[in-house]
Amino acid sequence: MKKILFLFVIPVVALAQVKGVVKDSLSGQPIPYVTLWVEGEQMAATTEFDGTYELPSLSLGKTIVFSSVGYTKKRVTAEHAQTVLLSPEEYLLEEVVIAGQKNTKLLEIGIRKKSIYQAFDNGPKIETKFFPYLQAYTKTKYIKKVRLQTDCRIEDALVKLHFFAVDEKGAPGAELLKKDLLVTVKKGVMYTTVDLSDWNLVMPKNGLFVGFEKLLIERNKEEKTIVDPNSGTTRIQRKYYPFLLYAYIEAPFQWTYQEGEWQKKAPSDTNDPSAILMILEPSISLILSN
Numbered sequence: 178m179k180k181i182l183f184l185f186v187i188p189v190v191a192l193a194q195v196k197g198v199v200k201d202s203l204s205g206q207p208i209p210y211v212t213l214w215v216e217g218e219q220m221a222a223t224t225e226f227d228g229t230y231e232l233p234s235l236s237l238g239k240t241i242v243f244s245s246v247g248y249t250k251k252r253v254t255a256e257h258a259q260t261v262l263l264s265p266e267e268y269l270l271e272e273v274v275i276a277g278q279k280n281t282k283l284l285e286i287g288i289r290k291k292s293i294y295q296a297f298d299n300g301p302k303i304e305t306k307f308f309p310y311l312q313a314y315t316k317t318k319y320i321k322k323v324r325l326q327t328d329c330r331i332e333d334a335l336v337k338l339h340f341f342a343v344d345e346k347g348a349p350g351a352e353l354l355k356k357d358l359l360v361t362v363k364k365g366v367m368y369t370t371v372d373l374s375d376w377n378l379v380m381p382k383n384g385l386f387v388g389f390e391k392l393l394i395e396r397n398k399e400e401k402t403i404v405d406p407n408s409g410t411t412r413i414q415r416k417y418y419p420f421l422l423y424a425y426i427e428a429p430f431q432w433t434y435q436e437g438e439w440q441k442k443a444p445s446d447t448n449d450p451s452a453i454l455m456i457l458e459p460s461i462s463l464i465l466s467n
Contacts, residue, residue: 195232195255199224199243202262210337210357210392211245211263214301216252216437221301223392242437246339246357280466284317285324287462292424294460296328296366298416301393303339303434305349306459309384317465320378323387324370326460327362329419334362334397336419338371339388342381348439349386349432353378362419370464380465386432387461389421423457431456 199211207228214221215235224230232241237256244250248263287308323338338358344350354376362369391397397417404411431442431454444452 192234192236193255195235195237195241195258197230197259197261198228199230199245199261199263200228201248202264208245208248208263210335210359210394211243211248212337212390214242214244214435214437216240216242218436219300221393221435223394225394240437246352247355280321282317282467283321284314284465285462286314286465289424289426289458289460292426294326294422294424296420296422297457298420299457301391301435303388303390304421304457304459305339305341305386305388305432305434306461307384307386307430307432308380308463310380310382314380314465317467318379319466320373320376320380320463321466322370322372322374322464324368324462324464325360325389326366326368326422327419328366328422329362329364330416331397331399331418332364334418335392335394336360336362337390337392339386339390340378341386341388343383343385347430348441349388349434353381353385366422387459387463388434389459389461391417391419391421393417422460424460425455426458427453428456428458429453431458 199208200206201208209224209226209228211224212221213223213230213232215232216239218239220232220235222230222232235255237254239255240252241255241258242250242252243261243263245263247266249266251261251263253261287306338360340353341349342351342353360369360371399416399418401414402411403414429443433440433442442454442456444454
């Protein structure tokens, strides 16, 4: 009897730890706090102050998206990401007319007074909150302050806030600030208020998105050794602070940046214009002034 030998070819995917540095293509200087997103994966990182970064075991064929305010977004495969050069964006300077802010009227928007806020660690992503424009804002058109509520278990955690214009599809579009807005958050459950007066931000007529980005850097990291009571095995529990607080509310949509692209959550029944969904809305508010 003849024996037939079957050969099964199993593709081998090369996995490796990816380390590198991100630099300015003109000056050659390292760029701190650049966000890295692995396309199609729930995996991200942030460059340290010296521009260095590290990603865990990753397929060398995966694409990494490098993004930082003031620089052109760049996509690089993992095998070519040891040194990444980002090109500064060119801006057409618009004439800024300072109309003399009086600050005699203040209006805080985005507060959910009857909501219960809870802290969640939702992984690497940019969570956004949409602020629609209302006619009532004509007398308080300047964005004076932004306020966020966080739960932080370490001292002086660092986060990044974004202000996005609304594009033609209703999604977060261009950054309204031309450089990073970095915010230091103190330990505890508290509100952090950031003064934006010097940015001369005006509430856009089609609204805006405010985004919260947690920085996955050593300064924000807390590690603990966890022992399984049944098996006795140990593992390292890693958390990055601060946690943003959220309210569980009804909303028509929500935009989140993850896996290297903007993703929209919307009701499944698109034929019903009144359909809504439940989302976790970030505890972020804006203070407008005249």
